[in-house]
Amino acid sequence: xxxxxxxxxxxxxxxxxxxxxxxxxxxxxxxxxxxxxxxxxxxxxxxxxxxxxxxxxxxxxxxxxxxxxxxxxxxxxxxxxxxxxxxxxxxxxxxxxxxxxxxxxxxxxxxxxxxxxxxxxxxxxxxxxxxxxxxxxxxxxxxxxxxxxxxxxxxxxxxxxxxxxxxxxxxxxxxxxxxxxxxxxxxxxxxxxxxxxxxxxxxxxxxxxxxxxxxxxxxxxxxxxxxxxxxxxxxxxxxxxxxxxxxxxxxxxxxxxxxxxxxxxxxxxxxxxxxxxxxxxxxxxxxxxxxxxxxxxxxxxxxxxxxxxxxxxxxxxxxxxxxxxxxxxxxxxxxxxxxxxxxxxxxxxxxxxxxxxxxxxxxxxxxxxxxxxxxxxxxxxxxxxxxxxxxxxxxxxxxxxxxxxxxxxxxxxxxxxxxxxxxxxxxxxxxxxxxxxxxxxxxxxxxxxxxxxxxxxxxxxxxxxxxxxxxxxxxxxxxxxxxxxxxxxxxxxxxxxxxxxxxxxxxxxxxxxxxxxxxxxxxxxxxxxxxxxxxxxxxxxxxxxxxxxxxxxxxxxxxxxxxxxxxxxxxxxxxxxxxxxx
Numbered sequence: 001x002x003x004x005x006x007x008x009x010x011x012x013x014x015x016x017x018x019x020x021x022x023x024x025x026x027x028x029x030x031x032x033x034x035x036x037x038x039x040x041x042x043x044x045x046x047x048x049x050x051x052x053x054x055x056x057x058x059x060x061x062x063x064x065x066x067x068x069x070x071x072x073x074x075x076x077x078x079x080x081x082x083x084x085x086x087x088x089x090x091x092x093x094x095x096x097x098x099x100x101x102x103x104x105x106x107x108x109x110x111x112x113x114x115x116x117x118x119x120x121x122x123x124x125x126x127x128x129x130x131x132x133x134x135x136x137x138x139x140x141x142x143x144x145x146x147x148x149x150x151x152x153x154x155x156x157x158x159x160x161x162x163x164x165x166x167x168x169x170x171x172x173x174x175x176x177x178x179x180x181x182x183x184x185x186x187x188x189x190x191x192x193x194x195x196x197x198x199x200x201x202x203x204x205x206x207x208x209x210x211x212x213x214x215x216x217x218x219x220x221x222x223x224x225x226x227x228x229x230x231x232x233x234x235x236x237x238x239x240x241x242x243x244x245x246x247x248x249x250x251x252x253x254x255x256x257x258x259x260x261x262x263x264x265x266x267x268x269x270x271x272x273x274x275x276x277x278x279x280x281x282x283x284x285x286x287x288x289x290x291x292x293x294x295x296x297x298x299x300x301x302x303x304x305x306x307x308x309x310x311x312x313x314x315x316x317x318x319x320x321x322x323x324x325x326x327x328x329x330x331x332x333x334x335x336x337x338x339x340x341x342x343x344x345x346x347x348x349x350x351x352x353x354x355x356x357x358x359x360x361x362x363x364x365x366x367x368x369x370x371x372x373x374x375x376x377x378x379x380x381x382x383x384x385x386x387x388x389x390x391x392x393x394x395x396x397x398x399x400x401x402x403x404x405x406x407x408x409x410x411x412x413x414x415x416x417x418x419x420x421x422x423x424x425x426x427x428x429x430x431x432x433x434x435x436x437x438x439x440x441x442x443x444x445x446x447x448x449x450x451x452x453x454x455x456x457x458x459x460x461x462x463x464x465x466x467x468x469x470x471x472x473x474x475x476x477x478x479x480x481x482x483x484x485x486x487x488x489x490x491x492x493x494x495x496x497x498x499x500x501x502x503x504x505x506x507x508x509x510x511x512x513x514x515x516x517x518x519x520x521x522x523x524x525x526x527x528x529x530x531x532x533x534x535x536x537x538x539x540x541x542x543x544x545x546x547x548x549x550x551x552x553x554x555x556x557x558x559x560x561x562x563x564x565x566x567x568x569x570x571x572x573x574x575x576x577x578x579x580x581x582x
Contacts, residue, residue, distance in 0.1 A: 371397025429481030
């Protein structure tokens with residue numbers, strides 16, 4: 001009886017954890033899954049630890065950052081193999097299939113909602129069509145009898161080839177369990193485990209069962225030393241009687257668990273046709289079998305069959321990883337699309353209608369989201385324009401751009417002096433980002449009388465177009481985020497009616513053609529001085545498109561044109577108009 005307890009997956013000498021593992025979930029994965037849906041977000045969760053706590057509070061197993069969700073909203077528990085959802089006194093209530101509940105036993109495909117109209121819900125153990133088909137197919141394959149007259153190699157190859165053609169990650173565990181079951185029949189071993197290599201080089205248990213079909217969730221009673229040796233050396237270990245092998249008989253785990261038969265076969269994926277200087281086969285995981293009895297039948301199983309098991313299982317693991325990577329890529333792209341939508345809303349600026357000035361602006365991100373932004377604020381003093389370019393591209397630049405936009409916008413609205421605004425932004429970046437990111441910025445204030453005050457922090461100098469002549473407003477400071485002790489100075493000039501200011505980010509001047517040549521400052525000035533019915537803003541955009549041709553933008557581009565019209569007589573401009581979504 002003591003031996004049986006050692007072999008049980010439920011036995012453990014460790015302390016009882018705060019959260020318990022749920023039991024095996026017959027007919028499904030080891031742990032039931034849940035599909036979480038919140039707005040555009042969708043992800044799969046596993047009930048691997050219980051109770052499974054849900055709420056707004058940080059640290060919950062499912063944290064829903066919605067102010068309408070209670071901090072401790074609900075939890076899912078397991079009692080005698082059944083799963084229950086329990087409301088924890090939430091304000092909006094917990095609903096199962098549109099019915100408010102305090103406690104409800106869950107059945108497959110139940111929809112759990114956290115308040116009505118919140119938009120966050122769970123689907124308990126959802127039924128996937130391809131997974132159901134896979135299970136039915138595998139259940140038919142698993143009943144194939146194994147006897148001495150049948151060709152085991154052909155049967156196993158047929159089974160694995162058919163299993164791989166299912167090509168679905170939903171059925172991955174079922175395929176592995178069926179593979180283990182078939183292998184246990186061939187070898188006569190009692191237990192089988194398949195471990196898959198993690199990204200950090202360790203091994204993670206993916207599936208395990210006994211020869212009777214009982215699923216196992218613990219690997220504490222196996223020989224971890226042999227498992228590690230097989231993975232490290234990429235060599236198979238086949239021992240039918242450990243008592244007859246001195247080295248094996250001396251291993252602590254074998255003695256402790258009274259193991260007589262141990263098989264460990266690495267799952268190897270070849271890089272291609274081998275040559276003298278080619279890389280060795282890559283180990284994707286390990287198939288591990290053991291038994292408390294010496295197994296004479298194993299010696300009768302050819303190495304060819306075990307080789308087929310290992311190589312086909314490796315192909316299965318590899319194809320499933322590719323499918324999972326493809327799915328992760330789709331989810332990442334979906335999240336990126338959501339992030340791009342959020343950023344576009346945050347940075348949407350309503351161009352104000354002013355009698356003393358006209359504005360035109362355009363932002364062209366080279367990716368879905370970028371680090372450029374512009375903003376426009378109108379108050380009783382006049383018009384303030386902000387153009388900023390965060391170093392780098394992609395998500396990190398977009399996050400920092402959103403933070404900077406909020407920081408600068410709040411101070412512009414509060415009419416903080418321009419030098420103090422950039423000093424504050426510089427201090428923030430230096431203290432929080434520690435020099436990993438910086439930003440160029442240009443903040444410009446224009447009064448109805450044509451007075452311009454500006455601070456240029458390492459940004460592309462604005463182009464002033466006056467009577468078809470282009471000149472640069474050159475004085476500039478360091479970019480913000482480089483040196484915490486940096487000081488910033490402002491400049492000023494006066495605009496005459498008809499004067500134009502062209503503000504751009506370096507994505508415009510550094511746009512490349514097919515020969516790798518930059519658009520440059522000279523072309524920018526030439527495009528800005530073109531006269532016609534359309535504003536020079538349109539001429540600049542057209543010139544960039546013509547110059548680049550089919551070459552895509554390699555950096556985010558922002559263009560803003562400010563035309564000073566002069567202060568009208570009897571005007572009370574400016575009228576307060578705030579940017580929408582800024």
